[in-house]
Amino acid sequence: MRQQLFFSPTMREIPQGADIPSHQLMLRAGLVRQTASGIYSYLPLGKKVLRNVEEIIREEMDNAGAQELLMPAIQPTELWEESGRLNNYGPELMRLKDRHERDFVLGPTHEEVITSLVRDNVNSYKKLPMNLYQIQTKYRDERRPRFGVLRSREFMMKDAYSFDTDKEGLDKNYQAMFNAYTNIFSRCCLDFRAVKADAGAIGGKGGTHEFMVLSDVGEDTIAYSGASDYAANVEIADLPDMYEKAEAPKETMEDIHTPNMRTIEELTQGLQINSDRLLKSLLFLVDDKPILVVCRGDHEINEIKVSNAFEAEDVRLAEDKEVFDIMGVETGFIGPVNVPEEVTVVCDFAVKSVVSGVCGANKKDKHYQNVHPERDFSVTSYGDFRLVQEGDPSPDGKGTIQFAKGIEVGHVFKLGTKYSEALGAVYLDENGRSQPMIMGCYGIGVSRTIAAIVEQHHDDNGLIWPKSIAPFDVHVLVLNTKQEEQVNLGESLYESLKKAGYNVLIDDRKERAGVKFKDADLLGLPIRVTCGKRAAEGIVEVKTRRDGNMEEVHVDELDSYLTTLYQQIQ
Amino acid sequence: MRQQLFFSPTMREIPQGADIPSHQLMLRAGLVRQTASGIYSYLPLGKKVLRNVEEIIREEMDNAGAQELLMPAIQPTELWEESGRLNNYGPELMRLKDRHERDFVLGPTHEEVITSLVRDNVNSYKKLPMNLYQIQTKYRDERRPRFGVLRSREFMMKDAYSFDTDKEGLDKNYQAMFNAYTNIFSRCCLDFRAVKADAGAIGGKGGTHEFMVLSDVGEDTIAYSGASDYAANVEIADLPDMYEKAEAPKETMEDIHTPNMRTIEELTQGLQINSDRLLKSLLFLVDDKPILVVCRGDHEINEIKVSNAFEAEDVRLAEDKEVFDIMGVETGFIGPVNVPEEVTVVCDFAVKSVVSGVCGANKKDKHYQNVHPERDFSVTSYGDFRLVQEGDPSPDGKGTIQFAKGIEVGHVFKLGTKYSEALGAVYLDENGRSQPMIMGCYGIGVSRTIAAIVEQHHDDNGLIWPKSIAPFDVHVLVLNTKQEEQVNLGESLYESLKKAGYNVLIDDRKERAGVKFKDADLLGLPIRVTCGKRAAEGIVEVKTRRDGNMEEVHVDELDSYLTTLYQQIQ
Known part of the structure; x- marks a missing residue:
């Protein structure tokens, strides 16, 4: 892609109202723009990042045996009446009427639609288990949208729903999703914890974990052990009975x-x-x-x-x-x-x-x-009725509890039969008896995963994309577009690097070198190749964005140099 | 994918209310299910087809130099007031209020959003021309949704918007899109015509073409010449002045x-x-x-x-x-x-x-x-004030006009400055003067393209997918799952064909052979490989769905046989 005509408007200043690094940098680097409060457009750079995250999710979901489908955003209100959630959900649920005055909601989640879909199309134990997922736009009318795409009103979500005949099947699907999520967030280069959580409004008394990215801007508090992998939402972290009974005082009350x-x-x-x-x-x-x-x-x-x-x-x-x-x-x-x-x-x-x-x-x-x-x-x-505190013993007996802030990027829930019973999603078992399906649901906030990645991968100069997520792999800079050698070398590298399989952005703009360096740091592509003063000698400067390491490399060696470098970097 | 647990419910009977082949077959083969009137869920088979069409569109749009972004479905009503379209659009425009009673619309199209986005982020001729596109969910509250995904209320669309500094630039972008659309619909194996059309409510007095798939179920009438590539919407087809003046009668009035x-x-x-x-x-x-x-x-x-x-x-x-x-x-x-x-x-x-x-x-x-x-x-x-009729001379002087029904799958419009002037999308030209950007817009109905493909590619037994669109390339049938040889051969072919790069569906269900054959024809994958009675000898039956041709092939030859066959078929 040529930067001259690339729609990636950058900003030098911190935009007003952007309080956290990911919000600031996603605006400054031209990934997103706000269309209305809590409603964003993804510009080409942001769309590429979104696609990269989606593809990682898709691959891991497919590998875990889940099947992709696509449900509508508009859902008939009747389904929400059937499930009993219509009134519980409150003003976060966006509603509308069609031209015939029929009531609809814009789906914040799809338990109702998927349960009715499976109810109407699956009736035998022979077709179970099944795990269905989609990557789709969701709507939640947040009271106070903020932090850019971290808490927005229209956002991209991956939601999956499993259907089983027994609890063991649900456990298996749950574990498969737990593992898939671990792979997904690892591939996104996130430092995260899977924390035990409370089931809350979505229902279900079974297990539930939240996948939390550790970050100071997180809105949740995680209680974790420094000495084990124990982690729980602070609201749910168990405490053992560790207290000796005190002796009664001599004095009477x-x-x-x-x-x-x-x-x-x-x-x-x-x-x-x-x-x-x-x-x-x-x-x-x-x-x-x-x-x-x-x-x-x-x-x-x-x-x-x-x-x-x-x-x-x-x-x-x-x-x-x-x-x-x-x-x-x-x-x-x-x-x-x-x-x-x-x-x-x-x-x-x-x-x-x-x-x-x-x-x-x-x-x-x-x-x-x-x-x-x-x-x-x-x-x-x-x-055990109290909130855990820092310094309490970890419930697994290993170490003591510490607190950290986290951004929730995913959650896995055992729903049980809450929705299948409410909506009548039953199957005939091997003996011809009708049984409610046992469900699980599994969500990933795709848009906020991007914000979480930015929170963990940036410095004062801008973004630092992990290569799995980067919108382009290599940034070729032609420092002075008036110098023919630089232009020719840049253009030939642009072509040869693309042929070698890299996604390449070339800065062919008629801008000063300082502007180009600053924008390159802001955009944060993993590897920068600068065609500058030594272009005539065939020498370029290769900079690794993450560690700032710079080397002068002759173009003849560039191919093998980049191969090695690209393998090494995160 | 294993059919046993694949969520692809098929139906033997023609579903009630489904009047045209594509609607019937997309329901019967388990591609879609209706969630509400004009609102559909895409089941896994349908989702795969959707993705294939989307990828063809994406490739051709990228090749044509367009940049992908993603705008929100929810749009502030103010933008539609600015453009002057709010009241013109009528009840097809779905509206909603957020929790603060602010007015929004669900976008049926994105001229307003993109124009304001470009207005706010591009101000110099140096950043133009630009062509931005998205593949995104659209909303139109049709008075009478019907024909399945052909006329629905929530649907997938590719919309693109070009921004130029002069008319020549617009012509170039228009032609690039015209060519891209020709490639896209050709790759979708559609018999289509690019027909001249009327600009209608979307505005703009410049050129406009509709891409029409020829089909008896089409809702538009195309006037075309049998002797040239002339084609126009019947509402717009020109007629030359071909009449001699009659002599005046002797009688007085x-x-x-x-x-x-x-x-x-x-x-x-x-x-x-x-x-x-x-x-x-x-x-x-x-x-x-x-x-x-x-x-x-x-x-x-x-x-x-x-x-x-x-x-x-x-x-x-x-x-x-x-x-x-x-x-x-x-x-x-x-x-x-x-x-x-x-x-x-x-x-x-x-x-x-x-x-x-x-x-x-x-x-x-x-x-x-x-x-x-x-x-x-x-x-x-x-x-020229009259409607064209069959038998009229073609305006290009070649042959006579014939009529055909068409499904509109795409359109390209020269918008001019209608939206850029209304919304103030201006740039500074080389002399520092402020000028309105010159726009074009280019849409493809992705969901209805699938319906159009089905209309042109089916027979009485079911779907016949072109290989570019097929959800799977090869359908392996294990005829009798109680016969170990058939199961073993089927399973080994399933693995080896996947390794060879085919997308494979294996029918591993415990169903009768007749059911499997019927479902295979209904699903319409390009190549069927049946492991039946001669499995023990290593012989399978290979059937081409489109022409019904069947051959017995030994598994040792299968690889080369399929390579040749797959290249040959449409």
């Missing part, structure tokens, strides 16, 4: 006057004690039943763990008014002692370790001190 | 009483004369001016030609009330004699040839007879 001490901070200040002696109580409504969850004052209760512990459909923190109605006192003074009969008290494991505790007394302006679990209040059960 | 004779049929019946002696008059409002257009009774007036002749923005037939108000008589009795002063009379060339004509007398229940143009009424001008 007594109440203390604590006006204006409602929060952990106010209590530790006011009573001059460490927060790990406080018992923090939160009242949840778990499928409408009041559950008082108690943890140590230096810990945070994790709602997802509460939900999972009770296998609940619906968990929420009680509102202030509800707390007052149930506990008879305002939120700041509730505690596990003398709770009303209908309230169940459960404690995080760490509560066992509290020595001579302090908790709300269920009386206005009062706390208890010298509180001891099981002596002073009954505990229905202990469990 | 006189009126006749013609109650209940308003139509051509009623007049030819009532007066017992041929329709070529009648003068048919229609009153048009051309940019609000009344124009009476007269043609011969055996001809039809073509509104597009009227519009073009007057270079009008807006042309419409006057309504009955308007006719009465202007002409003072009802529609059935209007004519060119004694018209009110404000009415201009123009005649089709053929009117010159009318001998002793009959026309409406502008009086209730009256016509004139013995009418002679220029003697009895004044003619402002003669022109």
Whole structure:
């Protein structure tokens, strides 16, 4: 491709509103342009990168035995009513009416369409297992689109859906996708972790992993062990029961006057004690039943763990008014002692370790001190209810937990029969009995994978493309287009390198050398070949973008030099 | 690919509501399934075909120097206001609001987006010419979606837009696209014609051609010469002035009483004369001016030609009330004699040839007879105002016009400056002056190209894929999966043929031979290799789908046999 007429507008300055490196560089290098908030056009350079990532995904999906299809973006609302997701999905779901006033949605995901498609066309165990995928445009009306293609409203996604007759089949498909994703993100040269995650709104109580690219601009926090490959979303990371029961204090429990001490901070200040002696109580409504969850004052209760512990459909923190109605006192003074009969008290494991505790007394302006679990209040059960913290032991027993920020680029879910039951996707088993299909779903955010690659592969001067992703392999620079030797050498290299199988971009623009060098660094193609002052001698300068290494090479040696170099670089 | 687990549900019966072969066969062979009216999912077989067509398009577009990008489907309504098309487009334009109540459209085409993109990023003649294309999903809310993917509401399109500094550049880009389209449709093995067409709503007064695949199910009529490559949309086909002026009759004009004779049929019946002696008059409002257009009774007036002749923005037939108000008589009795002063009379060339004509007398229940143009009424001008008919001479002077039905699969348009002026896409020329870019646009209906291929390549038993499009090259049939020799031979051929570079589908299903043969014909892969009774001897049957030719071949010869055969077939 000739740069003179190539549609790749570059920018020197950091564009307004672009807060993170990938957003800045994708704009500056001319990969994308915003058409509307959260809606982007991919310019030729960006489109090439998109295709490269898509091809890696396609190859690995095909190798894993998945079959590619293509479903429509427009989906009939009825399907979303059948699955029961229409109202749960909220304003992220973009809706429209056709000319006959029929309701449609723009698909943010395709569980409904694929399940109805398979329902209508597969009815025997003989056609299962099956794993179907597409690379297709998705729509999510983000409240606050930002970070360029990292959080946009129209974006490219690879979504796959597996259909099995039994749990073992699902496990196998899940593992195949897990492995395929590992290959895909490895080939994209990403430093990532597959982290255990919560199933969330997409449904399914089975396993789920998120593939997280480690990056400071990530919006998720990963808890991982420095000493093993353990990694989990911080919201889901398990904690073992590692606490010894403390001995009961000699003193009996007594109440203390604590006006204006409602929060952990106010209590530790006011009573001059460490927060790990406080018992923090939160009242949840778990499928409408009041559950008082108690943890140590230096810990945070994790709602997802509460939900999972009770296998609940619906968990929420009680509102202030509800707390007052149930506990008879305002939120700041509730505690596990003398709770009303209908309230169940459960404690995080760490509560066992509290020595001579302090908790709300269920009386206005009062706390208890010298509180001891099981002596002073009954505990229905202990469990893992708190958020993990840095320094906690890793649940696999190896090392301690550290935190990192991550960009979610993929996820794999065991859906089970949620959608097949809702939409009636059944098959006849070997005995002629009708059974719901067992499903898994597997997504990759293609557009945001590109942003993640940029986050991990750039420097102050611009992009540094891994060769598997690079829009071109080699950048030939003709430094001075008025010098015939440089032009001739550049043009002949352009042709010979293309013939040798490289994708080549030649900078044939009538620009100053400084502009060309700057743009070349910004575009970040793996290898730069500069035809400059020594062109007449047949000598070019070869620069590796990643390490900045430069060598003068005679054109006669260039072929073998590049072959070796190209193999070596990332 | 193994057919046992391949998601390619076939049907024996013709599906309800599928009226044309391509719709029937694409459903029956499991290429597509309808998700909603005019909205389709492409199953794996259909997706492979789609990709093959897309790759042919991509290669030819790249070879023609076009650059691929990707624009969003969601477009801000403001852009359509800027271009002035928002209200012209009508209910085919799908609209939606985002969560902030901002208005968007789902793009049926991308002139607005690309023009604003180029406007914002290109400002110098140095970066032109440029031709940008995408292969992307489009939306048109057809009033009556039908014929499967031939007229659907969500479909795949290749659209390209060229930007030039002068008309010669546009001509060059136009010709490059014309040639690329010729290559593309030839490689798709389509029998097509590039026909002259009307620019219509997309705008632009320059040249435009439609690429029409000849097919009885086509919705357009092509006028073409049997003796040359002349072809035009019937709505636009020119007619030369080929008529001699008739001599004036000796009789003077006189009126006749013609109650209940308003139509051509009623007049030819009532007066017992041929329709070529009648003068048919229609009153048009051309940019609000009344124009009476007269043609011969055996001809039809073509509104597009009227519009073009007057270079009008807006042309419409006057309504009955308007006719009465202007002409003072009802529609059935209007004519060119004694018209009110404000009415201009123009005649089709053929009117010159009318001998002793009959026309409406502008009086209730009256016509004139013995009418002679220029003697009895004044003619402002003669022109080409009528629809072409079969048997008319071809405008290139070679042969006569014949009609054929066509499916429009592509079109090329010279847009000129319509969009660049509306949206302000200007560049600075060599003298630093601001000029609007000169644009062309070039579309291919990718989904409907597939339907067109099926229309031209099938027989009663099913699809007959050209090898350039076929989802697989070779279909290996294991006739009896209980016979170990057949299974072993089939499996070894499956592997060796893949190694030899063929895309192979193996029918490894536990089905009867009859089912397998029927499905193989239905799927229509170019070459079928059947492992049947003579498998033990190493003999397979090779069938060419297109001509039905069958040969028994020993596996040792198979490689060279297939190499030759594959080269020979279409």
